[in-house]
Amino acid sequence: MASASRRFATAGYAATSLPEIVSDAEVTKGALYHHFGSKAELFEAVLSEVQEGVAAQVVRAAESAGSDAWDQMLAGCRAFLEASTDTSVSRIMLIDGPAVLGWSRWRRYDDANSAQHLGEAIAELAAQGVLTGDVDATTRLLSGAMNEAAIWSAEAPAQDRARNLDAAVATLTAMLEGLRTR
Amino acid sequence: MASASRRFATAGYAATSLPEIVSDAEVTKGALYHHFGSKAELFEAVLSEVQEGVAAQVVRAAESAGSDAWDQMLAGCRAFLEASTDTSVSRIMLIDGPAVLGWSRWRRYDDANSAQHLGEAIAELAAQGVLTGDVDATTRLLSGAMNEAAIWSAEAPAQDRARNLDAAVATLTAMLEGLRTR
DNA sequence: TGGGTTGGCATACCGATGGTATGTGAAAGC
């Protein structure tokens, strides 16, 4: 899985062949197919691992951001962007993921990990009356905005990444203000 | 290209084989490779066509929305969502596009079409002093939010699509309010 | 302690796929 993850992250899913992976891992295709049913299943396992890693970082950041739900969400959003601003994450999780697994299947992983915390935070804020509007739509829009911002930063030249990330967080914060109950 | 577009839209890029396409089109692989250098190049041509179609709808909606730049942008956003809430558009343009061409190459098409108008509208509003914040970051976040909303609506059961679309537009409007100069 | 079963691979092989090299007839140019 480590070999696969590395190849998928750098060359992408389609351009990575099983012979390459098993050669890196110093096993044979027989061994691979003993553990995984298909190339897509191997990718799914790798994706799941990446998702869990990002989700863990988001949770850690949110928990150490105090007790205010609003601050927790903002901290979680920033942590998500920081974790995803890494081609090995964005390529697997955000670009190839939907194409390989299909969007709905990919979304299940997204919902079960990083997007879940976002959804819970939004639902919590809506319940507190802090946030207005449709919870699902808000979650989707914010998730999409953050995913795109993550790729945007990840694909930018190294020296622009930090600046892009800060600009994204600032804009995101402003956008969230618009959703706040006035 | 019509045959390819249909197959790409329904089965996806990876699951569509060239023999299928040329059989549909009642030509041979030789004919295909006479016009396109590779499968990816054929996809690129199809994608470009789809992008232009969506962009045309966005422009038409924006132009018939009066002279206020703010209203024009909102109308354009709604038109984009309506045009993209169609699996044949979202699958090619939003899901397979980035994975097949690579994100940066895909973004060039996005920038040259639908996202361009969004960017111009945002730049115009920023110049008028109506909108604050980083123009690039705002464009990327909004573009990402709308792309995700489009897929969200496209993949939803038919009876939920209109409702999702309305909710997305309403939330988007609220988010834009947050970016407005107060 | 030994025969049978299972887990964990390796080897050999297969059909299909994207891509290429070559052939061919009609139209266009000189």
Added chain:
DNA sequence: GCTTTCACATACCATCGGTATGCCAACCCA
């Protein structure tokens, strides 16, 4: 009227994902 170019068709190839089978050590059970 000769030649070149265009627009394909045909035949072929390397590689890929996937499968069927072989093999051997570990483990169970008598």
